[in-house]
Amino acid sequence: MTNTFTRLRATRLQSWLPSLISSKSFFTSALRSADRPPSQRPAVGASSIFDNVVAEKVQEDTTFPIGTEKAEAKEYRFSTANFKASPQKLNMLARQIRGLPLSEAIAQMTFSPKRAAVKIRHNLAFAQKNALLQKGMKSEGLVVSQAWVGKGQYSKRIKIHGRGRMGVMHQSKGEVKIKQTTSSPLFVACIFLHNLALAVYSGWTFYHTFTVYRRNLKTMDFWTVWCDKSGDFWTSTLGLYGYYFYLSKYYEIVDTIIILLKGRKSSTLQTYHHAGAIFTMWANINYAAHPIWVFVILNSFVHTIMYTYYAATTLGLNPPYKQYITRLQLTQFFVGQCIGASYFLVSNGPTRGGECFTRAGPRFAIGSVMLYVAPLIWLFVEFARRIYGKRKQA
Structure with missing residues (x-):
């Protein structure tokens, strides 16, 4: 009796199986269970921000009959857990x-x-x-x-x-x-005049000091001009224009005041740059250090370009050479360091007429400039790396 019942169930199952396999619901369920691609976890670093992220969005699977294109499951996950x-x-x-x-x-x-x-x-x-x-x-x-x-x-x-x-x-x-932050037209006009005045003054200083120094190189011996033992260049040109350049460093503090009035904070680079420039220029003018011509000529040239750029941005213009100004500033620092170091390396050869420094005051003044510029180079390099550098690949 039991064997007869078992054979009867097997016969009915064999008769129902072809119709069950040809049904549409079987195809759909088989595709959903077998052909669904596994979900992929996001890679480290591919997630978004804290709570301000788009909610998790999962695209629904679409099914097709067997023989057509398979469904692709796409998942877009945003998780803060990936960032350690x-x-x-x-x-x-x-x-x-x-x-x-x-x-x-x-x-x-x-x-x-x-x-x-x-x-x-x-x-x-x-x-x-x-x-x-x-x-x-x-x-x-x-x-x-x-x-x-x-x-x-x-x-x-x-x-x-x-x-x-x-x-x-x-x-x-x-x-x-x-x-x-909004600025009144009067405030914008004051900023423009401030930048324009510094640009014109820097160009005026560069023209007079560079012209006289180049003329001396053509008419005098190189080592005579380099050390200025007679003091002609300092008396005729560098002493006067260097003193004006020293006073201009106080006026450049207005740059920091403008930034504070705009609601921003003064960076470490800007604070150190202005404070160090005032002290080093005072030391060089006080001790009549002739090598300060490097600082006056190079810095006035760079400031002519830089403040012209700032004046243009005040008018709404955006010249595309801001990063080149930063490179120009770094170049003047490197060149100034090399020239400043050369004054300490001049020997007592017969063709040179002795060392350039005959007193301790100029040595201290030029040494203070070199010590001031060394951290300044690092600050400018860090600034350039943050703003213009290439992002490291994870």
């Missing part, structure tokens, strides 16, 4: 961009070698998009007023038996605030 960056590191980067123009802050985070800078950059881009599209702000004058990162709330306990907060996962929380 502590809030302390993120806050260190956030402090660097407070008070900076928004475009400059984005560029600084773009070329930063820190992997955590990707989070800050995406937050800045999100804030910029929100300000332009939703708040109706203009792209000009956007400044980062606040930037900070915190641990946020504890969202999930990984291990129930952990002690204290051990094993608790938290979601990083970041906030970026930007503000629109």
Whole structure:
């Protein structure tokens, strides 16, 4: 009896199987279970910012009958867990961009070698998009007023038996605030006149000092002009124009005042540059150090180009050679260091008539310039790397 019932069930199953295989529902379910491609985890570094990310978006699988194109599952995941960056590191980067123009802050985070800078950059881009599209702000004058990162709330306990907060996962929380800075027409006009005045003055200083120095090289012996033992160049030209150049360093502090009035902060580079220039020029004028001609001629030439560029940007123009001005500044520092070092290396040969420095005052003055320029080169290189450098590949 049992064998007869078993043979009957097998006969019915063989009769139903062809119709079941030809049904559409079987094809669909088989494709969903067997042909669905496995989901891929995102690579490290491919995720977006903290809480300001687009929600996880998964494209639905589309099924087709067997024999046609297979379905492809596409997943777009955004997870902050891929970034192993502590809030302390993120806050260190956030402090660097407070008070900076928004475009400059984005560029600084773009070329930063820190992997955590990707989070800050995406937050800045999100804030910029929100300000332009939703708040109706203009792209000009956007400044980062606040930037900070915190641990946020504890969202999930990984291990129930952990002690204290051990094993608790938290979601990083970041906030970026930007503000629109507007300048009155009178303020813009004052900035333009300030930059134009420094450009004209720097060009005037360069023309007079360089012309006299070149004329002396044509009419006198090289070592006589190089050391200026007679003091003719200092008495006729360099002493007067060098003193004016020293006074102009006080007026250049207006650059920092303008930045503060715009709601931005003065960088370490700018503060050190202005303070060091005042002290070194005072030392060289006080001790009548002849090698200061290098500083006066080269720096006045660079400032003529630089302040002309600043005056053009005040009028709304954007000349594309800003990075070349930074390179020109670095070039003058390297050339000045080499020439300054050569004054300490001149020997007492018969054709040279002795050393250029006969007193301790000029030695101290030129030595102070070289010590001041050495950290300045490093600050300018770091500035150029942050703004114009190439981003390192992860």
